[in-house]
Amino acid sequence: xxxxxxxxxxxxxxxxxxxxxxxxxxxxxxxxxxxxxxxxxxxxxxxxxxxxxxxxxxxxxxxxxxxxxxxxxxxxxxxxxxxxxxxxxxxxxxxxxxxxxxxxxxxxxxxxxxxxxxxxxxxxxxxxxxxxxxxxxxxxxxxxxxxxxxxxxxxxxxxxxxxxxxxxxxxxxxxxxxxxxxxxxxxxxxxxxxxxxxxxxxxxxxxxxxxxxxx
Numbered sequence: 001x002x003x004x005x006x007x008x009x010x011x012x013x014x015x016x017x018x019x020x021x022x023x024x025x026x027x028x029x030x031x032x033x034x035x036x037x038x039x040x041x042x043x044x045x046x047x048x049x050x051x052x053x054x055x056x057x058x059x060x061x062x063x064x065x066x067x068x069x070x071x072x073x074x075x076x077x078x079x080x081x082x083x084x085x086x087x088x089x090x091x092x093x094x095x096x097x098x099x100x101x102x103x104x105x106x107x108x109x110x111x112x113x114x115x116x117x118x119x120x121x122x123x124x125x126x127x128x129x130x131x132x133x134x135x136x137x138x139x140x141x142x143x144x145x146x147x148x149x150x151x152x153x154x155x156x157x158x159x160x161x162x163x164x165x166x167x168x169x170x171x172x173x174x175x176x177x178x179x180x181x182x183x184x185x186x187x188x189x190x191x192x193x194x195x196x197x198x199x200x201x202x203x204x205x206x207x208x209x210x211x212x213x214x215x
Contacts, residue, residue: 007040007047007053011056018067029067036060039057049084054092061097069104078094082094088126094118095118099138101115115138139156140153155196158196170201174201194214
């Protein structure tokens with residue numbers, strides 16, 4: 001009779017996840033973090049990411065995030081390790097978790113960057129521009145909740161609109177951002193936005209007569 005070993009064992013319940021450490025959430029977080037880090041690598045066997053149960057993995061992500069919502073260890077591992085699967089459908093779990101963390105923004109923690117990663121995976125790995133655009137609007141809207149964002153993050157919907165072929169929408173978003181926010185931007189950010197407008201959105205003929213584009 002062979003023992004059965006799960007490449008991704010069932011995760012603990014959030015409410016009792018720290019019981020084995022007598023309620024010490026940080027100790028539980030670090031212990032489970034090591035478990036997550038070694039998922040699929042047991043007994044000298046290495047399981048490809050594509051063969052892991054991402055539905056179950058996502059529950060591990062949530063449990064650890066519950067134990068320490070301020071830490072970036074799990075979002076980082078999800079972004080830079082578990083996202084390396086070559087099965088685009090598994091990325092749904094990665095994107096969902098990173099979106100949840102990124103929207104749970106709090107001052108000084110800069111969690112929005114994980115939402116940027118979610119947008120990247122939807123846009124470039126899944127080729128799902130509609131999903132990427134929806135999250136890009138959520139990212140841009142964080143500025144209305146008191147979160148400081150760089151200009152490129154505020155203008156993320158414009159980047160995706162242009163990729164979708166909606167040049168006019170991309171133009172209007174970029175112009176509006178420059179008109180409403182240029183005074184509060186660093187000069188380098190203004191230069192980036194103008195360069196994007198003149199060299200990515202407008203063609204040569206349009207840029208030649210546009211007042212913002214260098215002659």
